[in-house]
Amino acid sequence: MTWLRLLLVGTVLILSCQGIKVDVDIMDNDGNIKIERYHNYQDMENVLNQLDSQSFVKKYKIGRTVADRQISAIKISGGFDALKKRPTLRPMVKYIANMHGDESVGREMLIALASYLVENYQKDERVTKLIDTTEIHLVPSLNPDGFEEVKRENGHNKDLNRNFPTWKEIGLDVEKLKEGREPETNAAIHMILDNPFVLSINFHDGAVVANYPWDDTRVKASEKSEYFLSNGVNDRTPDNDVFEDMAKLYAAKHTDMHLGQASCGTFRDGVTNGVEWYAVNGGMQDFNYLFSNCMEITLELSCVKKPEENRLQGEWKKNLEPMLSYLEYVHRAVHGIVKDSNGDPVANAKVIVEKNGKIVKATKSGEYWKLLMPGSYKIKAVGNGRESEWTDIEIVDGPGPRVDLQLTKDGENIDNIEEAESENGKVEADGLKVEIIPGFCLQFQIWQLPTWCKQSPIARSKKAQVAVPARQPVYFNWHFPIFNN
């Protein structure tokens, strides 16, 4: 049956040379995206089902809504068996839209982006490279119930972007984290905690701006999390330079976001820190960064939350390039495998960058990614009671280097990492500092507890509760209730 085999191989070759034709109602006959109307729940499902027929695409559900609608996601990843098992060191990026049901532009952008990527795989060099090197997850609607009713909240009239756990809940197990929350929120919590995403966007409408964490005020993650050596400064995260860069990238590539002159609000360079704009407690972008390695920004695409349908094609033109560029941004990360002295991967090791306040947790296969701005750094890994040497790395304005880290020597206590960044960016000397914040509270900040204090049972129980790493300040606050905030 040699002729049959030749025919089969020939067919496969012809298919792979011609690219894949996607027959969805969001495209004209030449394969160009043409958005003429909003896709209701069933329309959206139909498009995603069609895309799912391709060998490099998988539609899956992340959960169900209050009204029992399926919350669908689509995974796009090219190469042999890549959908079954993510190739080692292939980074994961996710885009989630429409968590506020009446904010509809991002939802259409993601339906269109999924179609565009699938249509152009093996046709367009840039798209093909992206899909063959990146695992892309798109959730066009986290709140399809809200979309159908054209309202912000979900079926229980809850605002999903105020419904996520905050820094105060770090350390609770997943079941406790989920307790009393909305099904849509819990679907996202699982998606975030179960997968090693590196980069993410949360799409909204009501302004035109790229917003980066913190969204919540006075986040003291280091009091709760062993992965935070510092909390950042002035409502900025320890990775503020990278977050700002991510936001600026999207804004700069967008036709008019970078101008920051939309009628509904002006923003310098089209970006803002969350708290500086307005504080959000229980938002999704803070949750990503607090509880996982994933770095998420929140994008507001349009002043009008559900513009006329004839505006959607224009929105697509504005957002295609920034959506592609942001997906590509993940490849700037320094990345590699943490290995033991035999060269075997070590699961869940900690990867530390000198003078950076956020530790990254490696995957079960030892993989890690860390986004950094161009410059010189030292990096090391700690795991299984052992650690690697500090390794010098150079980050350039382009693809990040691969740096494998081998745990070759006995580890020191991770709490004693000397280079831990302090609140003001410098290593503080041990000592006692008394701060008086007018009208609000009296705050004692102690870097090293005196002996008499360490021996007191109250101090011991307080220290155990907050699990403060060494050289992190311990705060004792006496708040006088002048304002509620």
Ligand SMILES: [Zn+2]
């Ligand atoms: Zn919103």
